[in-house]
Amino acid sequence: QVQLQESGPGLVKPSETLSLTCTVSGNSISSNYWSWIRQPPGKGLEWIGYIHYSGSTNYNPSLKSRVTTSVDTSKNQFSLKLSSVTAADTAVYYCATGYGYFHQWGQGTLVTVSS
């Protein structure tokens, strides 16, 4: 059973770049597609995008200009960078398996954007 764990700073200043990593265990990162999803406090879910180990990506147009993802096969990790953050980017960020529906999720990590 694949397990995912998000990690990264819990506090980011406005206009800076949010950086998160998802560590995959129980399965090779080369075996699947990997997505990022976020949830502002008390609100619903928003798909950010996916990455395949081959480098193929697809991002939500609402965030596309600010999102970058990457895969590190040697560490079995994939990463998210979101630039020029504002308070509206404050959310719990989840990594998950898949590009259609999302079978396995990490526990999520709260990122707060504040000075």
Added chain:
Amino acid sequence: DIQMTQSPSTLSASVGDRVTITCRASQSISSWLAWYQQKPGKAPELLISKASSLESGVPSRFSGSGSGTEFTLTINSLQPDDFATYYCQQYNSYPRTFGQGTKVEIK
């Protein structure tokens, strides 16, 4: 983007009740719909994919139906563990989009 609209937003029910949640898509998504359960402070868990396919380990009291633009999630004989928020999600096209959620509360 395809808009997903769930109803109701909140539902009050008792243990043993049969509960139905509706999810409507702004355009046809065939059967490319998933349902998730989320409890406070936890990640969502996949219940159903392809509108009606129950995930392994999910109790059989959960069922999904529908195609095109209208879908339902039914919970037969609601159990204490089922009080949670439920989300639908379409994967017919990009960007993937979720409904706003339906909170199932204890009556």
